[in-house]
Amino acid sequence: MPLDKYGVLKGTKVNYYRDEPDNFGNFYHGNVEVVANNINYRCAIDVDSQKTRVQWRIINFKAKEFNLISVMADGWHHLASNEVSGAIDYIRWKPMWVTLRIPILFLFPEWRLRIPPWLYSPKLKQFESSEIRSNVPFKIIVLDQSSFWKAGNNIDAIQQLESVLNQGDKVFIFGQFFNSGYGVHDIHQNQGDPINGGHSGDNAIWQDGATIVQKPDGNYVGFFNKFETQSFKTDNQGHPI
Template identity: 45%
Template sequence: MPLANGYGVLIGTLHDYYRDPPDDFGRYYHGNLVIHAPAGNYKCAIDVDPKNMPDGVQWRTVRLRALDFAALSSLADGWHPLASDPSSGALDYIRAAVLHPPVIVHLLRFSSCLNRLLAWLRWNPPWKSGTGFQALTELESVIYAGTRFFVFGEPFSSGLGVHNVHQNQGDPVGGGHDAENWIWQDGGTIVLKPDGSLLGFLNKFQTQSFKTDQTGRPA
């Protein structure tokens, strides 16, 4: 079902960033972005809890096409609620074309087999798997490249902040988080770079499925 406190995107500039202190085993659970917007500073908790697995976090970075992101880029800084549907600008790791830009190969001729392969690669991109430390290291390379930030997720129930900044569908039924399964409500961190290009950091847990049905449950 949809996230309890709604879903949307926070737009603003970087005020601060820090990691949670590691636990006794050196594991990290969150990277914390503090984003400045007109209402104040928002804490954005990016979850990289490995769930007691050596490679329990999965992530990928994606270069977005500016034209595909133009509607959200034109919004003013601040918190913007988004409907969980494709027309609102909401993210869906599995279904959103903006997160799956076409794979371009510079060849004079394309065979039908190559076209099919490129189409498959577009919608089945590789993900990295590893520890929270490894995921945060790549997240930080994205953060420090950005001048304007778009953080998708669920607003805090009290105070200024955003959580559930990760995939919010595909959790196994009975696994403890499946009540939040729904489509078109995934969290993520997208930055606008000084050259006008856009870079996104997407993160999920290995326990979450890459394929879901129309209610966000594993397919």
């Protein structure tokens, strides 16, 4: 079921702190304080590694890949869980794809692919797409993402998050709005949780959380985080496959 308060907060980072550690030295969130339209928001980014390791990717992308969100005014914006709203999906959002683009060659009376068979290994390929560039058709192999994610404990993840936050003050925080007060949580992947694992009721596509920072050059860098138990492949309901 989609998160009912999913969206993005655009604003200015004014403070950052980690949760206070517990008796075992563990902490579970990096907290970003954001101001937008004179309202203070707290954004709690979950890196809890008590029961399972956390995984993350840091991705740099161009301004043109983020136009839909970047032109929004400061403040909180509800986003529908679909491809055209500006929502993020770790599996389906193109800036997160790692791809091979292979031109389709004309052979005899029909178009055929001359692609090495190993590219079709189910361990390598996430799915396929296609596009036309300069009148040349291309087959796009979207590679399986699992090998591009790093994994570690809360300390490892929080240090990487902080390296992203240090690159700018204009931030875009994707997640679910607090039930009470001003803030954002569920700032992590929100699909692929094991069925009957305690969180599968929140599984859905196009509703993943993220922390994205605008850099001084106008481009962007994002911190994307998930839990090791969450699948890299999901069906159209967000359930693991």
